[in-house]
Amino acid sequence: MTGTLLQVEKIEVVYKRVITAVQGVTLAVPERQIVALLGTNGAGKTTTLRAISGFLGIDDARVTEGRIAFQGEAVENRPPHEIAGRGVVLVPEREKVFPNLTVAENLIAPVPRAASKAEQRRQEEIVFHFFPRLAELRARIGGLLSGGERQMLAIAAALMCRPQLLLIDELSLGLAPVVVGDLARRLIAIRDELGIAILLVEQSAATALEIADYAYVMENGRVVLDGDRARLKGHQDVQEFYLGQSGGTGGERRSYRDVKQYRRSRRWYG
Amino acid sequence: MQLFVNIVVLASIYALIACGYVLIYRVSRVLNLAHGELMMLGAYAVLATASLFSGHPVMALVAAVVLSLVVGVLVYVFLMRKMTGEMVLAAILTTVALGILIRGIVVLVWSAQQQYPAQALGLPNPSLVLPGGGHISMWSAVLVGTNVFVYTALLGFLRFGRWGMRMRAAGQNPLLAAQRGINLHGVYALAWSLSTLTGALAGILMALDSGLTATMPVIGLKAFPAALVGGLDSLVGALVGALIVAAAEVLLIYYVDPLLSDVVPFLVLVAMLIVRPWGLFGTREELDRV
Ligand SMILES: Nc1ncnc2c1ncn2[C@@H]1O[C@H](COP(=O)(O)OP(=O)(O)OP(=O)(O)O)[C@@H](O)[C@H]1O
Ligand SMILES: [Mg+2]
Numbered sequence: 001m002t003g004t005l006l007q008v009e010k011i012e013v014v015y016k017r018v019i020t021a022v023q024g025v026t027l028a029v030p031e032r033q034i035v036a037l038l039g040t041n042g043a044g045k046t047t048t049l050r051a052i053s054g055f056l057g058i059d060d061a062r063v064t065e066g067r068i069a070f071q072g073e074a075v076e077n078r079p080p081h082e083i084a085g086r087g088v089v090l091v092p093e094r095e096k097v098f099p100n101l102t103v104a105e106n107l108i109a110p111v112p113r114a115a116s117k118a119e120q121r122r123q124e125e126i127v128f129h130f131f132p133r134l135a136e137l138r139a140r141i142g143g144l145l146s147g148g149e150r151q152m153l154a155i156a157a158a159l160m161c162r163p164q165l166l167l168i169d170e171l172s173l174g175l176a177p178v179v180v181g182d183l184a185r186r187l188i189a190i191r192d193e194l195g196i197a198i199l200l201v202e203q204s205a206a207t208a209l210e211i212a213d214y215a216y217v218m219e220n221g222r223v224v225l226d227g228d229r230a231r232l233k234g235h236q237d238v239q240e241f242y243l244g245q246s247g248g249t250g251g252e253r254r255s256y257r258d259v260k261q262y263r264r265s266r267r268w269y270g
Numbered sequence: 271m272q273l274f275v276n277i278v279v280l281a282s283i284y285a286l287i288a289c290g291y292v293l294i295y296r297v298s299r300v301l302n303l304a305h306g307e308l309m310m311l312g313a314y315a316v317l318a319t320a321s322l323f324s325g326h327p328v329m330a331l332v333a334a335v336v337l338s339l340v341v342g343v344l345v346y347v348f349l350m351r352k353m354t355g356e357m358v359l360a361a362i363l364t365t366v367a368l369g370i371l372i373r374g375i376v377v378l379v380w381s382a383q384q385q386y387p388a389q390a391l392g393l394p395n396p397s398l399v400l401p402g403g404g405h406i407s408m409w410s411a412v413l414v415g416t417n418v419f420v421y422t423a424l425l426g427f428l429r430f431g432r433w434g435m436r437m438r439a440a441g442q443n444p445l446l447a448a449q450r451g452i453n454l455h456g457v458y459a460l461a462w463s464l465s466t467l468t469g470a471l472a473g474i475l476m477a478l479d480s481g482l483t484a485t486m487p488v489i490g491l492k493a494f495p496a497a498l499v500g501g502l503d504s505l506v507g508a509l510v511g512a513l514i515v516a517a518a519e520v521l522l523i524y525y526v527d528p529l530l531s532d533v534v535p536f537l538v539l540v541a542m543l544i545v546r547p548w549g550l551f552g553t554r555e556e557l558d559r560v
Contacts, residue, residue, distance in 0.1 A: 056445055056454075084451035092449065098442045101435070109435040110450035161451050 011066030036208035039218035053090035054080035096154035099143030281516035287493035290465035304369035306490015312470025342466030409479035495539035
Protein backbone atom coordinates (compact mmCIF):
# COMPACT_ATOMS: atom_id res chain seq x y z
CA MET A 1 0.00 0.00 0.00
CA THR A 2 1.03 3.61 -0.51
CA GLY A 3 1.75 5.94 2.40
CA THR A 4 -0.52 8.52 3.95
CA LEU A 5 -0.07 12.02 2.56
CA LEU A 6 -2.46 13.91 4.80
CA GLN A 7 -3.66 12.83 8.21
CA VAL A 8 -6.33 14.84 10.01
CA GLU A 9 -6.81 13.68 13.57
CA LYS A 10 -9.74 14.61 15.79
CA ILE A 11 -9.68 18.28 14.88
CA GLU A 12 -12.02 20.79 16.39
CA VAL A 13 -12.48 24.12 14.58
CA VAL A 14 -13.94 27.13 16.37
CA TYR A 15 -15.10 30.33 14.68
CA LYS A 16 -15.07 33.64 16.55
CA ARG A 17 -14.02 31.74 19.70
CA VAL A 18 -17.51 30.43 20.36
CA ILE A 19 -18.93 28.74 17.26
CA THR A 20 -17.73 25.16 17.02
CA ALA A 21 -18.15 24.19 13.37
CA VAL A 22 -16.17 20.96 13.26
CA GLN A 23 -15.67 18.50 16.08
CA GLY A 24 -13.47 15.45 16.31
CA VAL A 25 -13.04 15.00 12.56
CA THR A 26 -10.54 12.36 11.56
CA LEU A 27 -9.69 11.60 7.98
CA ALA A 28 -6.76 10.49 5.87
CA VAL A 29 -5.72 11.04 2.28
CA PRO A 30 -3.31 8.40 0.95
CA GLU A 31 -0.89 9.23 -1.86
CA ARG A 32 -2.33 9.22 -5.37
CA GLN A 33 -5.89 8.78 -4.19
CA ILE A 34 -9.05 10.75 -4.65
CA VAL A 35 -10.94 11.11 -1.39
CA ALA A 36 -14.41 12.64 -1.22
CA LEU A 37 -15.97 14.54 1.65
CA LEU A 38 -19.77 14.47 1.51
CA GLY A 39 -22.44 16.03 3.65
CA THR A 40 -25.47 18.28 3.78
CA ASN A 41 -25.33 22.08 3.88
CA GLY A 42 -23.58 23.38 6.95
CA ALA A 43 -22.06 20.01 7.83
CA GLY A 44 -18.59 21.52 8.13
CA LYS A 45 -17.00 20.40 4.85
CA THR A 46 -15.74 23.82 3.83
CA THR A 47 -14.53 24.45 7.36
CA THR A 48 -12.56 21.21 7.29
CA LEU A 49 -10.86 22.10 3.99
CA ARG A 50 -10.17 25.64 5.19
CA ALA A 51 -8.65 24.28 8.38
CA ILE A 52 -6.27 22.17 6.32
CA SER A 53 -5.31 25.00 3.97
CA GLY A 54 -4.96 27.56 6.77
CA PHE A 55 -6.92 30.51 8.13
CA LEU A 56 -6.12 34.21 7.91
CA GLY A 57 -6.47 36.43 10.97
CA ILE A 58 -9.58 37.96 9.45
CA ASP A 59 -11.35 34.57 9.45
CA ASP A 60 -11.18 34.57 13.24
CA ALA A 61 -11.04 30.79 13.20
CA ARG A 62 -8.72 28.28 14.85
CA VAL A 63 -8.05 24.60 15.07
CA THR A 64 -8.42 24.33 18.82
CA GLU A 65 -7.85 20.62 19.20
CA GLY A 66 -6.37 17.76 17.26
CA ARG A 67 -3.63 17.51 14.68
CA ILE A 68 -3.23 18.00 10.96
CA ALA A 69 -0.16 16.32 9.53
CA PHE A 70 1.05 16.65 5.97
CA GLN A 71 3.83 14.24 5.10
CA GLY A 72 4.23 13.60 8.80
CA GLU A 73 4.71 17.27 9.75
CA ALA A 74 2.20 19.17 11.87
CA VAL A 75 0.64 22.00 9.85
CA GLU A 76 -2.42 23.04 11.86
CA ASN A 77 -2.91 26.79 12.30
CA ARG A 78 -0.13 27.66 9.87
CA PRO A 79 -0.72 30.57 7.45
CA PRO A 80 -2.21 29.65 4.04
CA HIS A 81 0.81 30.70 1.98
CA GLU A 82 3.02 28.35 3.98
CA ILE A 83 0.61 25.43 3.50
CA ALA A 84 0.47 26.18 -0.22
CA GLY A 85 4.25 26.31 -0.28
CA ARG A 86 4.35 22.83 1.22
CA GLY A 87 2.21 21.52 -1.61
CA VAL A 88 -1.37 21.63 -0.33
CA VAL A 89 -3.42 23.95 -2.54
CA LEU A 90 -7.09 24.78 -2.16
CA VAL A 91 -9.62 25.52 -4.89
CA PRO A 92 -12.15 27.45 -2.83
CA GLU A 93 -15.93 27.27 -2.98
CA ARG A 94 -16.48 30.88 -4.05
CA GLU A 95 -14.22 33.64 -5.39
CA LYS A 96 -11.79 31.17 -6.89
CA VAL A 97 -10.15 33.38 -9.53
CA PHE A 98 -8.83 36.94 -9.49
CA PRO A 99 -11.53 38.81 -11.43
CA ASN A 100 -9.35 41.70 -12.69
CA LEU A 101 -6.42 39.56 -13.76
CA THR A 102 -6.31 37.87 -17.15
CA VAL A 103 -6.31 34.10 -17.41
CA ALA A 104 -2.58 34.14 -18.12
CA GLU A 105 -1.92 36.41 -15.13
CA ASN A 106 -4.11 34.26 -12.90
CA LEU A 107 -1.87 31.36 -13.82
CA ILE A 108 1.51 32.99 -13.31
CA ALA A 109 0.77 35.38 -10.41
CA PRO A 110 1.34 32.83 -7.65
CA VAL A 111 3.75 30.01 -8.55
CA PRO A 112 5.39 29.91 -5.13
CA ARG A 113 7.59 26.92 -5.79
CA ALA A 114 8.71 27.48 -9.35
CA ALA A 115 12.37 28.38 -9.36
CA SER A 116 12.97 29.45 -12.94
CA LYS A 117 11.14 30.85 -15.94
CA ALA A 118 11.73 27.60 -17.82
CA GLU A 119 10.20 25.57 -15.04
CA GLN A 120 7.22 27.88 -14.99
CA ARG A 121 6.75 27.47 -18.75
CA ARG A 122 6.90 23.70 -18.42
CA GLN A 123 4.27 23.84 -15.71
CA GLU A 124 2.10 26.03 -17.93
CA GLU A 125 2.35 23.47 -20.72
CA ILE A 126 1.27 20.72 -18.36
CA VAL A 127 -1.71 22.79 -17.29
CA PHE A 128 -2.72 23.59 -20.87
CA HIS A 129 -2.45 19.89 -21.65
CA PHE A 130 -5.22 19.22 -19.14
CA PHE A 131 -7.20 22.35 -19.95
CA PRO A 132 -6.59 23.26 -23.62
CA ARG A 133 -9.53 25.66 -23.55
CA LEU A 134 -7.60 27.96 -21.19
CA ALA A 135 -4.88 28.45 -23.77
CA GLU A 136 -7.47 30.03 -26.05
CA LEU A 137 -8.73 32.24 -23.22
CA ARG A 138 -5.30 33.49 -22.14
CA ALA A 139 -6.05 37.18 -22.63
CA ARG A 140 -9.57 37.06 -21.18
CA ILE A 141 -10.22 38.79 -17.83
CA GLY A 142 -10.95 36.28 -15.05
CA GLY A 143 -14.20 37.98 -14.07
CA LEU A 144 -15.67 37.45 -17.53
CA LEU A 145 -15.32 33.67 -17.56
CA SER A 146 -18.29 31.32 -17.42
CA GLY A 147 -18.77 29.14 -14.35
CA GLY A 148 -17.18 26.12 -15.96
CA GLU A 149 -14.24 28.08 -17.34
CA ARG A 150 -13.76 29.67 -13.95
CA GLN A 151 -13.63 26.29 -12.26
CA MET A 152 -11.10 25.11 -14.88
CA LEU A 153 -8.98 28.21 -14.32
CA ALA A 154 -9.14 27.75 -10.55
CA ILE A 155 -7.97 24.14 -10.79
CA ALA A 156 -5.33 25.11 -13.37
CA ALA A 157 -4.01 27.96 -11.21
CA ALA A 158 -3.83 25.57 -8.26
CA LEU A 159 -1.85 23.14 -10.43
CA MET A 160 0.58 25.94 -11.28
CA CYS A 161 1.52 25.91 -7.60
CA ARG A 162 2.74 22.34 -8.17
CA PRO A 163 0.72 20.75 -5.40
CA GLN A 164 1.02 17.25 -4.06
CA LEU A 165 -2.44 17.48 -2.61
CA LEU A 166 -5.30 19.36 -4.23
CA LEU A 167 -8.24 20.41 -2.06
CA ILE A 168 -11.35 21.11 -4.13
CA ASP A 169 -14.43 22.64 -2.53
CA GLU A 170 -17.65 21.97 -4.44
CA LEU A 171 -16.47 20.79 -7.82
CA SER A 172 -19.95 20.80 -9.34
CA LEU A 173 -21.50 23.88 -7.74
CA GLY A 174 -23.64 25.65 -10.33
CA LEU A 175 -22.27 23.64 -13.26
CA ALA A 176 -24.13 21.67 -15.90
CA PRO A 177 -23.91 17.85 -15.52
CA VAL A 178 -21.96 17.57 -18.81
CA VAL A 179 -19.35 20.01 -17.52
CA VAL A 180 -19.11 18.19 -14.21
CA GLY A 181 -18.54 14.85 -15.92
CA ASP A 182 -15.87 16.45 -18.08
CA LEU A 183 -14.11 18.03 -15.08
CA ALA A 184 -14.30 14.75 -13.15
CA ARG A 185 -12.54 12.91 -16.00
CA ARG A 186 -9.81 15.55 -16.03
CA LEU A 187 -9.30 15.19 -12.29
CA ILE A 188 -8.75 11.48 -12.74
CA ALA A 189 -6.27 12.22 -15.54
CA ILE A 190 -4.48 14.73 -13.30
CA ARG A 191 -4.25 12.16 -10.53
CA ASP A 192 -3.06 9.41 -12.87
CA GLU A 193 -0.51 11.47 -14.83
CA LEU A 194 0.83 13.82 -12.15
CA GLY A 195 0.41 11.55 -9.15
CA ILE A 196 -1.44 14.26 -7.23
CA ALA A 197 -3.80 13.26 -4.45
CA ILE A 198 -7.18 15.02 -4.31
CA LEU A 199 -9.52 15.75 -1.42
CA LEU A 200 -12.85 16.63 -2.93
CA VAL A 201 -15.91 18.21 -1.32
CA GLU A 202 -19.09 17.49 -3.24
CA GLN A 203 -22.79 18.16 -2.93
CA SER A 204 -23.60 15.47 -5.43
CA ALA A 205 -22.76 12.13 -3.86
CA ALA A 206 -23.33 10.45 -7.23
CA THR A 207 -20.55 12.47 -8.88
CA ALA A 208 -18.20 12.04 -5.95
CA LEU A 209 -18.63 8.28 -5.71
CA GLU A 210 -18.03 8.04 -9.46
CA ILE A 211 -14.42 9.22 -9.12
CA ALA A 212 -13.43 8.85 -5.44
CA ASP A 213 -11.51 5.87 -4.08
CA TYR A 214 -12.69 6.55 -0.57
CA ALA A 215 -15.29 8.84 0.98
CA TYR A 216 -16.27 10.38 4.30
CA VAL A 217 -19.76 11.60 5.13
CA MET A 218 -20.04 14.55 7.49
CA GLU A 219 -22.99 15.71 9.49
CA ASN A 220 -23.17 18.46 12.12
CA GLY A 221 -19.43 18.90 12.21
CA ARG A 222 -18.60 15.20 12.63
CA VAL A 223 -17.72 12.33 10.38
CA VAL A 224 -20.63 9.94 10.66
CA LEU A 225 -19.71 7.42 8.02
CA ASP A 226 -16.72 6.45 5.91
CA GLY A 227 -15.67 3.72 3.59
CA ASP A 228 -14.39 2.89 0.13
CA ARG A 229 -16.45 3.54 -2.92
CA ALA A 230 -18.08 0.11 -3.13
CA ARG A 231 -19.10 0.12 0.52
CA LEU A 232 -20.62 3.60 0.46
CA LYS A 233 -22.47 3.04 -2.78
CA GLY A 234 -24.27 0.12 -1.20
CA HIS A 235 -24.87 1.78 2.16
CA GLN A 236 -28.45 2.52 3.08
CA ASP A 237 -27.69 5.81 4.85
CA VAL A 238 -26.02 7.12 1.72
CA GLN A 239 -29.22 6.44 -0.15
CA GLU A 240 -30.95 8.63 2.39
CA PHE A 241 -28.20 11.18 2.10
CA TYR A 242 -28.80 11.43 -1.65
CA LEU A 243 -32.27 12.60 -0.80
CA GLY A 244 -30.99 15.06 1.78
CA GLN A 245 -32.75 13.27 4.64
CA SER A 246 -30.98 12.10 7.74
CA GLY A 247 -32.15 9.15 9.77
CA GLY A 248 -33.60 9.17 13.27
CA THR A 249 -30.23 8.73 14.97
CA GLY A 250 -28.93 11.82 13.16
CA GLY A 251 -31.70 13.89 14.68
CA GLU A 252 -30.88 12.78 18.19
CA ARG A 253 -27.21 13.46 17.69
CA ARG A 254 -28.00 16.99 16.60
CA SER A 255 -30.00 17.86 19.66
CA TYR A 256 -27.36 16.41 21.95
CA ARG A 257 -24.71 18.56 20.31
CA ASP A 258 -26.82 21.69 20.56
CA VAL A 259 -26.93 21.32 24.32
CA LYS A 260 -23.18 20.92 24.47
CA GLN A 261 -22.57 23.93 22.29
CA TYR A 262 -24.87 26.01 24.44
CA ARG A 263 -22.82 25.19 27.55
CA ARG A 264 -19.63 25.99 25.70
CA SER A 265 -20.75 29.43 24.67
CA ARG A 266 -22.09 30.23 28.11
CA ARG A 267 -18.59 29.80 29.42
CA TRP A 268 -17.45 32.61 27.17
CA TYR A 269 -20.30 34.96 27.77
CA GLY A 270 -20.50 34.34 31.51
CA MET B 271 2.78 79.90 -20.01
CA GLN B 272 3.91 80.40 -16.41
CA LEU B 273 0.49 79.27 -15.24
CA PHE B 274 0.87 76.09 -17.23
CA VAL B 275 4.32 75.43 -15.76
CA ASN B 276 2.95 76.02 -12.27
CA ILE B 277 0.12 73.60 -12.87
CA VAL B 278 2.49 70.91 -14.13
CA VAL B 279 4.84 71.33 -11.17
CA LEU B 280 2.05 71.29 -8.59
CA ALA B 281 0.36 68.36 -10.32
CA SER B 282 3.65 66.46 -10.24
CA ILE B 283 4.00 67.14 -6.51
CA TYR B 284 0.48 65.93 -5.82
CA ALA B 285 0.82 62.93 -8.11
CA LEU B 286 4.12 61.83 -6.60
CA ILE B 287 2.60 62.00 -3.13
CA ALA B 288 -0.76 60.52 -4.16
CA CYS B 289 0.71 57.33 -5.61
CA GLY B 290 1.84 56.45 -2.07
CA TYR B 291 -1.73 56.57 -0.82
CA VAL B 292 -2.88 54.51 -3.79
CA LEU B 293 -0.22 51.79 -3.44
CA ILE B 294 -1.10 51.00 0.16
CA TYR B 295 -4.83 51.40 -0.25
CA ARG B 296 -4.85 49.21 -3.30
CA VAL B 297 -3.20 46.20 -1.70
CA SER B 298 -4.59 46.44 1.81
CA ARG B 299 -7.58 48.88 1.81
CA VAL B 300 -5.76 50.87 4.46
CA LEU B 301 -5.59 54.67 4.24
CA ASN B 302 -2.15 55.69 5.35
CA LEU B 303 -2.85 58.97 7.11
CA ALA B 304 0.80 59.20 8.15
CA HIS B 305 1.92 59.50 4.54
CA GLY B 306 2.55 63.24 4.77
CA GLU B 307 4.60 62.75 7.93
CA LEU B 308 6.63 59.90 6.42
CA MET B 309 7.30 62.14 3.43
CA MET B 310 8.52 64.88 5.77
CA LEU B 311 10.71 62.39 7.62
CA GLY B 312 12.41 61.56 4.32
CA ALA B 313 13.11 65.24 3.74
CA TYR B 314 14.55 65.69 7.23
CA ALA B 315 16.65 62.58 6.74
CA VAL B 316 18.54 64.57 4.10
CA LEU B 317 19.65 66.99 6.81
CA ALA B 318 21.03 64.07 8.78
CA THR B 319 22.77 62.39 5.87
CA ALA B 320 24.08 65.75 4.64
CA SER B 321 26.22 66.11 7.76
CA LEU B 322 27.14 62.42 7.62
CA PHE B 323 28.35 62.54 4.01
CA SER B 324 29.48 66.17 3.87
CA GLY B 325 30.93 66.98 0.48
CA HIS B 326 29.11 64.10 -1.24
CA PRO B 327 25.63 65.45 -1.97
CA VAL B 328 24.66 62.54 -4.23
CA MET B 329 25.69 60.01 -1.60
CA ALA B 330 23.70 61.94 0.99
CA LEU B 331 20.58 61.98 -1.18
CA VAL B 332 20.83 58.29 -2.00
CA ALA B 333 21.35 57.47 1.67
CA ALA B 334 18.27 59.49 2.62
CA VAL B 335 16.15 57.70 0.02
CA VAL B 336 17.39 54.29 1.13
CA LEU B 337 16.73 55.28 4.73
CA SER B 338 13.11 56.14 3.90
CA LEU B 339 12.68 52.80 2.20
CA VAL B 340 13.92 51.07 5.34
CA VAL B 341 11.60 53.19 7.48
CA GLY B 342 8.68 52.05 5.31
CA VAL B 343 9.53 48.41 5.87
CA LEU B 344 10.03 48.98 9.59
CA VAL B 345 6.69 50.75 9.91
CA TYR B 346 5.03 47.76 8.30
CA VAL B 347 6.89 45.14 10.30
CA PHE B 348 6.53 46.78 13.71
CA LEU B 349 3.20 48.58 13.42
CA MET B 350 1.06 47.39 10.55
CA ARG B 351 1.98 43.71 10.40
CA LYS B 352 -0.13 42.92 13.44
CA MET B 353 -2.99 44.65 11.65
CA THR B 354 -2.89 42.32 8.64
CA GLY B 355 -6.29 40.76 8.29
CA GLU B 356 -7.67 42.74 11.20
CA MET B 357 -10.13 45.59 11.09
CA VAL B 358 -9.16 48.23 8.57
CA LEU B 359 -10.29 50.98 10.93
CA ALA B 360 -7.78 49.91 13.59
CA ALA B 361 -5.01 50.07 11.00
CA ILE B 362 -6.05 53.56 9.89
CA LEU B 363 -6.10 54.81 13.47
CA THR B 364 -2.63 53.37 13.93
CA THR B 365 -1.39 55.46 11.01
CA VAL B 366 -2.92 58.57 12.59
CA ALA B 367 -1.00 57.85 15.80
CA LEU B 368 2.16 57.22 13.80
CA GLY B 369 1.76 60.58 12.06
CA ILE B 370 1.46 62.44 15.36
CA LEU B 371 4.48 60.58 16.70
CA ILE B 372 6.62 61.47 13.69
CA ARG B 373 5.61 65.13 13.86
CA GLY B 374 6.63 65.21 17.52
CA ILE B 375 9.98 63.55 16.84
CA VAL B 376 10.77 65.89 13.96
CA VAL B 377 10.14 69.00 16.04
CA LEU B 378 12.16 67.56 18.93
CA VAL B 379 15.17 66.65 16.80
CA TRP B 380 15.24 69.41 14.17
CA SER B 381 13.17 72.17 15.87
CA ALA B 382 10.25 73.86 14.13
CA GLN B 383 12.44 76.35 12.29
CA GLN B 384 12.74 76.53 8.54
CA GLN B 385 15.65 74.42 7.23
CA TYR B 386 17.38 74.42 3.86
CA PRO B 387 18.59 70.96 2.85
CA ALA B 388 19.90 72.29 -0.47
CA GLN B 389 22.27 74.61 1.40
CA ALA B 390 23.27 71.84 3.76
CA LEU B 391 24.23 69.78 0.72
CA GLY B 392 25.82 72.74 -1.02
CA LEU B 393 23.53 72.37 -4.02
CA PRO B 394 22.28 75.35 -6.08
CA ASN B 395 18.73 75.84 -7.34
CA PRO B 396 18.98 77.99 -10.47
CA SER B 397 15.89 79.15 -12.29
CA LEU B 398 15.65 77.71 -15.78
CA VAL B 399 14.01 79.55 -18.67
CA LEU B 400 11.77 77.37 -20.78
CA PRO B 401 11.36 77.77 -24.57
CA GLY B 402 7.85 79.18 -24.23
CA GLY B 403 8.98 81.93 -21.88
CA GLY B 404 8.09 80.36 -18.56
CA HIS B 405 10.43 79.82 -15.64
CA ILE B 406 10.99 76.68 -13.62
CA SER B 407 13.39 76.08 -10.77
CA MET B 408 15.88 73.28 -11.33
CA TRP B 409 14.58 71.12 -8.48
CA SER B 410 11.00 71.54 -9.68
CA ALA B 411 12.11 70.30 -13.08
CA VAL B 412 13.83 67.34 -11.42
CA LEU B 413 10.62 66.65 -9.52
CA VAL B 414 8.54 66.64 -12.72
CA GLY B 415 11.03 64.25 -14.31
CA THR B 416 11.09 62.03 -11.23
CA ASN B 417 7.33 61.89 -11.24
CA VAL B 418 7.25 60.76 -14.87
CA PHE B 419 9.86 58.12 -14.13
CA VAL B 420 8.11 56.88 -10.97
CA TYR B 421 4.74 56.51 -12.68
CA THR B 422 6.22 54.76 -15.71
CA ALA B 423 8.14 52.38 -13.48
CA LEU B 424 5.20 51.69 -11.16
CA LEU B 425 2.73 51.08 -13.98
CA GLY B 426 5.18 48.77 -15.74
CA PHE B 427 5.95 46.95 -12.53
CA LEU B 428 2.30 46.41 -11.61
CA ARG B 429 1.46 45.31 -15.14
CA PHE B 430 4.33 42.97 -15.90
CA GLY B 431 6.37 42.34 -12.76
CA ARG B 432 5.86 39.10 -10.85
CA TRP B 433 5.53 40.95 -7.55
CA GLY B 434 3.45 43.66 -9.19
CA MET B 435 1.02 40.98 -10.30
CA ARG B 436 1.00 39.60 -6.77
CA MET B 437 0.22 43.06 -5.43
CA ARG B 438 -2.76 43.31 -7.75
CA ALA B 439 -3.89 39.80 -6.83
CA ALA B 440 -3.60 40.45 -3.08
CA GLY B 441 -5.53 43.70 -3.51
CA GLN B 442 -8.40 41.88 -5.18
CA ASN B 443 -8.63 38.88 -2.89
CA PRO B 444 -6.08 38.53 -0.10
CA LEU B 445 -7.39 35.17 1.04
CA LEU B 446 -7.17 33.60 -2.39
CA ALA B 447 -3.74 35.14 -2.87
CA ALA B 448 -2.54 33.54 0.35
CA GLN B 449 -4.08 30.22 -0.62
CA ARG B 450 -2.11 30.34 -3.85
CA GLY B 451 1.09 30.68 -1.88
CA ILE B 452 1.54 34.45 -2.03
CA ASN B 453 3.08 35.77 1.18
CA LEU B 454 0.81 38.66 2.12
CA HIS B 455 3.39 40.11 4.49
CA GLY B 456 5.83 40.34 1.61
CA VAL B 457 3.29 42.08 -0.58
CA TYR B 458 2.27 44.57 2.12
CA ALA B 459 5.85 45.31 3.14
CA LEU B 460 6.65 45.97 -0.51
CA ALA B 461 3.69 48.34 -0.82
CA TRP B 462 4.74 50.22 2.31
CA SER B 463 8.33 50.54 1.22
CA LEU B 464 7.40 51.72 -2.29
CA SER B 465 4.94 54.17 -0.79
CA THR B 466 7.40 55.73 1.66
CA LEU B 467 10.07 55.72 -1.04
CA THR B 468 7.97 57.74 -3.48
CA GLY B 469 6.70 59.94 -0.65
CA ALA B 470 10.25 60.64 0.50
CA LEU B 471 11.28 61.49 -3.08
CA ALA B 472 8.51 64.07 -3.18
CA GLY B 473 9.43 65.43 0.26
CA ILE B 474 13.14 65.64 -0.50
CA LEU B 475 12.70 67.35 -3.86
CA MET B 476 10.22 69.86 -2.44
CA ALA B 477 12.57 70.61 0.45
CA LEU B 478 15.50 71.07 -1.94
CA ASP B 479 13.38 73.47 -3.94
CA SER B 480 11.89 75.64 -1.25
CA GLY B 481 13.13 74.65 2.18
CA LEU B 482 11.62 72.56 4.90
CA THR B 483 9.50 73.13 8.01
CA ALA B 484 7.49 70.81 10.19
CA THR B 485 4.32 71.91 8.42
CA MET B 486 5.13 69.80 5.36
CA PRO B 487 2.48 67.14 6.19
CA VAL B 488 -0.14 69.70 5.19
CA ILE B 489 0.99 69.22 1.61
CA GLY B 490 0.65 65.47 2.09
CA LEU B 491 -2.91 66.04 3.22
CA LYS B 492 -3.60 68.29 0.23
CA ALA B 493 -2.46 65.52 -2.09
CA PHE B 494 -4.99 63.16 -0.57
CA PRO B 495 -7.93 64.68 -2.50
CA ALA B 496 -5.94 64.05 -5.68
CA ALA B 497 -5.77 60.35 -4.86
CA LEU B 498 -9.40 60.26 -3.83
CA VAL B 499 -10.65 62.15 -6.89
CA GLY B 500 -8.92 59.50 -8.99
CA GLY B 501 -10.64 56.74 -7.07
CA LEU B 502 -7.92 55.81 -4.56
CA ASP B 503 -7.17 52.42 -6.11
CA SER B 504 -5.97 53.58 -9.49
CA LEU B 505 -2.55 55.02 -10.34
CA VAL B 506 -3.78 56.59 -13.58
CA GLY B 507 -6.66 58.01 -11.58
CA ALA B 508 -4.22 59.57 -9.11
CA LEU B 509 -2.35 61.17 -12.00
CA VAL B 510 -5.51 62.67 -13.48
CA GLY B 511 -6.79 63.64 -10.03
CA ALA B 512 -3.53 65.44 -9.30
CA LEU B 513 -3.83 67.34 -12.55
CA ILE B 514 -7.41 68.41 -11.83
CA VAL B 515 -6.67 69.50 -8.26
CA ALA B 516 -3.49 71.33 -9.26
CA ALA B 517 -5.18 73.13 -12.15
CA ALA B 518 -8.06 74.22 -9.95
CA GLU B 519 -5.69 75.40 -7.26
CA VAL B 520 -3.33 77.35 -9.52
CA LEU B 521 -6.11 79.00 -11.51
CA LEU B 522 -8.16 79.97 -8.46
CA ILE B 523 -5.07 81.40 -6.74
CA TYR B 524 -4.27 83.42 -9.82
CA TYR B 525 -7.73 84.69 -10.69
CA VAL B 526 -9.46 84.81 -7.31
CA ASP B 527 -7.40 84.85 -4.12
CA PRO B 528 -4.04 83.33 -3.06
CA LEU B 529 -5.53 82.56 0.34
CA LEU B 530 -7.64 79.87 -1.31
CA SER B 531 -4.56 77.67 -1.75
CA ASP B 532 -5.13 75.36 1.20
CA VAL B 533 -8.86 75.05 0.62
CA VAL B 534 -9.06 74.29 -3.09
CA PRO B 535 -8.07 70.59 -3.01
CA PHE B 536 -10.82 69.91 -0.52
CA LEU B 537 -13.34 71.96 -2.48
CA VAL B 538 -12.54 69.80 -5.52
CA LEU B 539 -12.88 66.73 -3.34
CA VAL B 540 -16.29 67.74 -2.03
CA ALA B 541 -17.51 68.56 -5.53
CA MET B 542 -16.25 65.18 -6.66
CA LEU B 543 -17.87 63.29 -3.82
CA ILE B 544 -21.22 64.83 -4.70
CA VAL B 545 -21.02 63.91 -8.37
CA ARG B 546 -19.14 60.62 -8.41
CA PRO B 547 -18.59 59.24 -4.89
CA TRP B 548 -16.46 56.34 -6.15
CA GLY B 549 -13.96 58.61 -7.88
CA LEU B 550 -13.10 59.04 -11.54
CA PHE B 551 -11.40 55.70 -12.02
CA GLY B 552 -12.39 53.83 -8.90
CA THR B 553 -14.88 51.05 -9.04
CA ARG B 554 -18.29 51.49 -7.49
CA GLU B 555 -18.13 48.47 -5.23
CA GLU B 556 -14.86 49.57 -3.70
CA LEU B 557 -16.73 52.32 -1.93
CA ASP B 558 -18.40 50.33 0.80
CA ARG B 559 -15.07 48.94 1.88
CA VAL B 560 -13.60 52.32 2.83
N1 LIG C 1 -16.98 32.52 9.20
C1 LIG C 1 -17.84 31.83 9.98
N2 LIG C 1 -18.19 32.30 11.18
C2 LIG C 1 -19.04 31.62 11.96
N3 LIG C 1 -19.59 30.45 11.65
C3 LIG C 1 -19.28 29.91 10.46
C4 LIG C 1 -18.38 30.57 9.56
N4 LIG C 1 -18.25 29.80 8.46
C5 LIG C 1 -19.03 28.73 8.67
N5 LIG C 1 -19.66 28.78 9.86
C6 LIG C 1 -20.56 27.78 10.42
O1 LIG C 1 -19.90 26.53 10.45
C7 LIG C 1 -20.77 25.49 10.07
C8 LIG C 1 -20.17 24.67 8.95
O2 LIG C 1 -20.07 25.49 7.80
P1 LIG C 1 -19.35 25.01 6.46
O3 LIG C 1 -19.29 26.18 5.55
O4 LIG C 1 -18.08 24.36 6.84
O5 LIG C 1 -20.37 23.93 5.92
P2 LIG C 1 -20.37 23.16 4.53
O6 LIG C 1 -20.42 21.72 4.85
O7 LIG C 1 -19.27 23.61 3.66
O8 LIG C 1 -21.76 23.63 3.93
P3 LIG C 1 -22.19 23.87 2.39
O9 LIG C 1 -22.45 22.56 1.81
O10 LIG C 1 -23.42 24.71 2.51
O11 LIG C 1 -21.06 24.61 1.73
C9 LIG C 1 -22.10 26.14 9.71
O12 LIG C 1 -22.99 25.96 10.77
C10 LIG C 1 -21.77 27.59 9.54
O13 LIG C 1 -22.82 28.39 9.95
MG1 LIG D 1 -19.14 24.54 1.84
